[in-house]
Amino acid sequence: MIKAENQFELTLPALSENEGFARQCVSAFLLRFDPTVTELADLRTAVSEAVTNCVVHGYKGMSGGQIYISVRCFAGRKVVIRIKDKGCGMADPEKCREPLYTTDTSGERGGMGFAIMESFTDQMKVKTGVGKGTTVTLVKKLS
Amino acid sequence: MEQAKVHSEYCNNILYFRLTGEIDHHSAPLVREQMDRDIYFFRPKNVIMALDGIDFMDSSGLGLILGRYTKIRDLQGSLKIEDPTPEIEKILKLAGVDRLIPVVKTNKNCG
Numbered sequence: 001m002i003k004a005e006n007q008f009e010l011t012l013p014a015l016s017e018n019e020g021f022a023r024q025c026v027s028a029f030l031l032r033f034d035p036t037v038t039e040l041a042d043l044r045t046a047v048s049e050a051v052t053n054c055v056v057h058g059y060k061g062m063s064g065g066q067i068y069i070s071v072r073c074f075a076g077r078k079v080v081i082r083i084k085d086k087g088c089g090m091a092d093p094e095k096c097r098e099p100l101y102t103t104d105t106s107g108e109r110g111g112m113g114f115a116i117m118e119s120f121t122d123q124m125k126v127k128t129g130v131g132k133g134t135t136v137t138l139v140k141k142l143s
Numbered sequence: 144m145e146q147a148k149v150h151s152e153y154c155n156n157i158l159y160f161r162l163t164g165e166i167d168h169h170s171a172p173l174v175r176e177q178m179d180r181d182i183y184f185f186r187p188k189n190v191i192m193a194l195d196g197i198d199f200m201d202s203s204g205l206g207l208i209l210g211r212y213t214k215i216r217d218l219q220g221s222l223k224i225e226d227p228t229p230e231i232e233k234i235l236k237l238a239g240v241d242r243l244i245p246v247v248k249t250n251k252n253c254g
Contacts, residue, residue, distance in 0.1 A: 048201040100238075106210075112205055116237065
């Protein structure tokens with residue numbers, strides 16, 4: 001296993017009020033690698049989508065769950081961000097990845113979370129199973 | 144982190160919203176409530192959403208815009224998006240919102 005040059009981990013309760021804090025922590029850590037404004041904005045948005053998914057879908061808005069975030073930076077300026085919950089998991093992750101797919105019926109959510117994560121990073125991996133939680137891994141190489 | 148806020152003005156059948164701060168899943172409901180209250184109170188023919196003051200927006204912002212778009216359309220009004228930041232423009236394009244709602248640039252922040 002290749003050792004990360006630098007890394008940080010953060011565990012926090014799955015509360016909607018922590019979404020902003022989570023993306024700002026990741027953002028503050030990434031700043032030391034001198035990313036471009038666009039790279040930083042893209043990663044901040046992708047992290048926000050993943051963390052929101054943990055709160056809204058993983059734990060379905062119920063309190064008590066934790067979100068586990070790790071950010072690792074490897075040689076060659078490769079950043080790997082992992083966002084994990086121990087919530088309900090997804091039965092059909094491929095379906096959830098389709099743009100505009102949403103389980104929301106209020107018309108207030110666009111179903112674009114995964115599409116944004118995929119398009120704003122170089123690679124996105126999803127590991128999930130019903131009752132097994134969800135882990136999203138975002139990979140981006142900084143210029 | 145700046146809390147999401149919306150400033151509204153109504154004049155000549157135009158309802159003008161200027162959003163500021165960070166719009167995410169947590170903050171979107173706060174501004175949504177005020178926007179809906181104004182939309183149903185004034186029932187305007189034209190609504191403008193100015194986005195130049197937004198520091199951050201994710202897909203919850205798309206939901207906020209699309210939800211208001213549907214309500215305004217149901218009241219026979221029209222919606223325009225004004226001055227999105229480059230980051231927001233990227234998200235609007237990705238979701239195809241720019242093909243549904245006109246996006247205008249006023250250049251009022253230049254110079």
